Amino acid sequence: MIAFSANPLNRLSEKRADAAWIAERRRDGAILPVWRLQPFLTGGKEAPAAGFLGAELVEPLAAPAAPCVFLGMDGERACFALDISAAEDPAAPLAGLGQFRDLRAAAALLPAKDLAILGQARAMIDWHRRHGFCAKCGAPTVSAEAGYKRVCPSCQSEHFPRVDPAVIMLATHGDACLLGRNRKWVDFFSALAGFVEPGESIEETVRRELFEEANVRAGAVTYYASQPWPFPSQLMIGCFAQCESRELKLDPNELADAEWFTREKARALLAGGIEGRRGPMSFAIAHHLIREWAESQT
Ligand SMILES: [Zn+2]
Secondary structure: OOOOOOOOOEOOHHHOOOHHHHHHHHHHOEEEEEEOOEEEEEOOOOOOEEOOEEHHHHHHHOOOOOOEEEEEEEOOEEEEEEEOOOOOOOOOOOOOOOEEOOHHHHHHHOOHHHHHHHHHHHHHHHHHHHOOEOOOOOOEOEEEHHHOEEEOOOOOOEEOOOOEEEEEEEEEEOOEEEEEEEOOOOOEOEOEEEEOOOOOOHHHHHHHHHHHHHOOOEEEEEEEEEEEEOOOOEEEEEEEEEEOOOOOOOOOOOEEEEEEEEHHHHHHHHHOOEOOEEOOOOOOHHHHHHHHHHOOOO
């Protein structure tokens, strides 16, 4: 299973516009406090879990109109994420119950269903934090529909949570796949990736990015799987791309290094790294792409 997907909550989107129902559920629901984009986690450092708490503990920490998002129903229990970034020191009132942690840093340790819920919460709260003003007229916007919309009281524009599609592709040629190292990374090799631009199909983005970054021409592009990636709001679209040759010419603004890995070498990279090179963590879709190809025979 791909991390950050398979969210077990029932989003119950038909209830979002029922403000009275949402307010009532919020009073007796389970609330995840999110402080400066760090979700609250219970369960200690080694075995963390999503830290949903009662309203009486969390509500006093939030500013009056702080973003609150209805995440969905966990059985009979309504789950919300509440932004408590206004609190100077939220750890003190919640001492002994858990801690606020960076989601990416804790991702490898979290149960899959908790990770999916926390990803949804982080992406939604981040969207609210970055969209406080109307993109059309510049006036402050207000949250509506249980956090799934922001409305401009000045020009009546409606703004919806954004998802940015990005492709991540494993380029292959015979018994080799192409992995690159971004100039921001010291020893980390992964599949190449890039954002879909307006007017492009997924296949066209894959071919353009491979050509721009490594000067390789790709033929057949096949879809593998996708992954919500809440840092801040990408949808990673995983593909395989068959290349026509192995000749590389790297764009130094994008890639510091790139090389062709055989299946054997790719498996070793995922298993723990080789010769000063590290591969993507198991919660990243790049890991799944490389594994799927490296463990196949053709
Ligand atoms: Zn406006």
